[in-house]
Amino acid sequence: MNWRKNKLFKKILRQAAKFQTSIILALIGTALIGAGLSASNIFKNSAQPQFVPAEQNMSNDEKIVIDISGAIKNPGIYKLESGSRVDDAIRKAGGLSKDADRAWISKNINLAGKLVDAQKIYIPKEGESGSVSGVSQGSTNNISSKININTATEAELDSLPGIGEVRTGKIIANRPYSSIEELVTKKVLGEGTFEKIKSQITTN
Structure with a gap:
């Protein structure tokens, strides 16, 4: 009777050992899978291109x-x-x-x-x-009857039609000009006033 009990006990121990081994292997496998996923994520993150905003890349x-x-x-x-x-x-x-x-x-x-x-x-x-001018168009020593809006005095600018003290101040404050059209683009003069004087002014 004792012999049978011992045989049964040994069988139980063998099954428990097998079960324990399976658990250990399962835990090891889980750990390896987790480590592999972490490494994969790290690799993916490091391999991703870093996009620099256009403003910073300029x-x-x-x-x-x-x-x-x-x-x-x-x-x-x-x-x-x-x-x-x-x-x-x-x-x-x-x-x-x-x-x-x-x-x-x-x-x-x-x-x-x-x-x-x-x-x-x-x-x-x-x-x-x-003179303080923009892009030079030929010699700066050419004599011209037109008023140079880059170099003209207050009195010379004031002599232009439709240009008073206030507009004269604006013209001087926004110098230099590379073209007479900048009087409009810089919002110094309106289109109407500019049309009146454009044939009498120059930037050269």
Whole structure:
């Protein structure tokens, strides 16, 4: 009788051992599957391309080239960042020279005006008239009967039909102009007023 009990007990132990082994193998398999999924997710995340917004991806190294001369310490051709101002160009060229006509500059040059590529800037010396213009169209020394909206005095601008003290101030404040049409695009003048004076003005 004891022999039978021992045989039954051993059989139970063998089955329990097999069951325990199955549980351990199942746990190991589950752990391996979980680790594999984690590794897969990590790989996928690392392999995904990183998209940079268009604004950030744009180059901040856009340059413009300007020519500055006259009463400047270091006149010449300079490269500046796109969006630079007239004041930036003057500083880049070393600043105004001692003989610069500062009174004329303060009245006629908009130091906050944005520069454009290929722009010509001339800083006058004391006792001479100068010009700050946009893209040069031929020689800047050509004599013209038209009024240069970049260099004209308040009195000269005021002499134009339909241009009074207020509009004169706006024209000077928004210098420089690369074309006379910028009087309209910069909202300095309305279409009607511009049509009256466009044949009498120039930027060269």
